[in-house]
Amino acid sequence: MKNIFIATDFSEASLNAAKYAVALAGHFNSTIFLFNAYQTPVSIPESYIFFTVEQVGEEVMMLLEKEEKIISRYGMVPIEKCMAEGNPVNTILSEATKRKADLIVCGMKGSGKILKRIFGSTATDLARQTNIPLIIVPENTPFHLPDNIAFASDNKTIPGVQNILTLKQIGTQFNSKLSVVSVADDGANDSFEFREKFTDFIEALQSMKPSLEALEGSDIPAVLEKYIKDHAVNLIVLIPHEHGFLSGIFGGSITKHMSFLSDVPVLILPEKRDEA
Incomplete structure (x- = not known):
C-alpha cells in the first residue's frame, strides 16, 4: 500500500x-x-464580501x-x-x-x-x-490495530479476488482474523450454499484464517450490530452495490438501527476498480 x-x-x-x-x-x-x-x-451582496x-x-x-x-x-x-x-x-x-x-x-x-x-x-x-x-x-474512534475484521455479506454480491487486495494487505500486516458474516431472514441462510459461493474468496484470504458466519434474523441491522459488539470487531468491510441490503445501507432505507456504523471504521471495497 x-x-x-x-x-x-x-x-x-x-x-x-x-x-x-x-x-x-x-x-x-x-x-x-x-x-x-x-x-x-x-x-455576499449584503456585506460586499468577495473571495x-x-x-x-x-x-x-x-x-x-x-x-x-x-x-x-x-x-x-x-x-x-x-x-x-x-x-x-x-x-x-x-x-x-x-x-x-x-x-x-x-x-x-x-x-x-x-x-x-x-x-x-x-x-x-x-x-x-x-x-x-x-x-x-x-469521528470519535481512535486508531486500533485492525486485527478483528468482519466482512458483511448479503450473500448476493460475491467479491472478486481482484477486489480484495487492500483487505489482504491489511490482514497480512496486522495478522488479522476475518469473519465473513451473512445475514438472512430466519430459515433462508443456507450455510452450505454460503460456503460454496465464497470458495474463491476464502481461498484467496487463507492467511487470515477466515470463518463463515451464517446468521439469521429479520432485523438485519440489529443482527449485525449484535455480532460486531459481541465479537469486538474493529473494522467492517462492505461492498455497496445496486441491489441487496448493502445498497439499503447506502440508500438510507434500513439505517435507522445502524448505530454501530458510528463506532467502527468501515472499509468500502468497490465492485470494480478501473485499470491503471
Missing part, C-alpha cells in the same frame, strides 16, 4: 480520520496525500499546513499537501486517481438515524461512487 489519500474538510471528524490514516500508513511505510477539495464562495480563487487557495494551504503539523505526530511518514477546486466527490476521486492512491480515508460525522447524519453526504457519495478502496472513520 504505497499511497494513502486523505480527504479532509478540516472538521474534527476529518482530523480524526487523518490521524487514523497516518497511524495506518506508518505500518506500511506509505506516502500520505493530505487533500482538500474547495469551492470558491460566491459574493478570489487565490485568497481561498491561500487559506486552504494554511489549514493544510496546520493539519499536517498535528497529524505528523501520529506516524513518521512523508506527507504531501494538495488541493483542487471543484465538487468534493468528483474532485477527490479524480485527484486520488491522479496520485495512484491505493486507499482513500475520510471522516464520519457523529451519529444519527439516517446514513447522511452518520457519514455525511460526501462520505456517503464517495462510498457509492469510488473505484478505489475507501476507509470511513468515525
Whole structure:
C-alpha cells in the first residue's frame, strides 16, 4: 500500500480520520496525500464580501499546513499537501486517481438515524461512487490495530479476488482474523450454499484464517450490530452495490438501527476498480 489519500474538510471528524490514516500508513511505510477539495464562495451582496480563487487557495494551504503539523505526530511518514477546486466527490476521486492512491480515508460525522447524519453526504457519495478502496472513520474512534475484521455479506454480491487486495494487505500486516458474516431472514441462510459461493474468496484470504458466519434474523441491522459488539470487531468491510441490503445501507432505507456504523471504521471495497 504505497499511497494513502486523505480527504479532509478540516472538521474534527476529518482530523480524526487523518490521524487514523497516518497511524495506518506508518505500518506500511506509505506516502500520505493530505487533500482538500474547495469551492470558491460566491459574493455576499449584503456585506460586499468577495473571495478570489487565490485568497481561498491561500487559506486552504494554511489549514493544510496546520493539519499536517498535528497529524505528523501520529506516524513518521512523508506527507504531501494538495488541493483542487471543484465538487468534493468528483474532485477527490479524480485527484486520488491522479496520485495512484491505493486507499482513500475520510471522516464520519457523529451519529444519527439516517446514513447522511452518520457519514455525511460526501462520505456517503464517495462510498457509492469510488473505484478505489475507501476507509470511513468515525469521528470519535481512535486508531486500533485492525486485527478483528468482519466482512458483511448479503450473500448476493460475491467479491472478486481482484477486489480484495487492500483487505489482504491489511490482514497480512496486522495478522488479522476475518469473519465473513451473512445475514438472512430466519430459515433462508443456507450455510452450505454460503460456503460454496465464497470458495474463491476464502481461498484467496487463507492467511487470515477466515470463518463463515451464517446468521439469521429479520432485523438485519440489529443482527449485525449484535455480532460486531459481541465479537469486538474493529473494522467492517462492505461492498455497496445496486441491489441487496448493502445498497439499503447506502440508500438510507434500513439505517435507522445502524448505530454501530458510528463506532467502527468501515472499509468500502468497490465492485470494480478501473485499470491503471
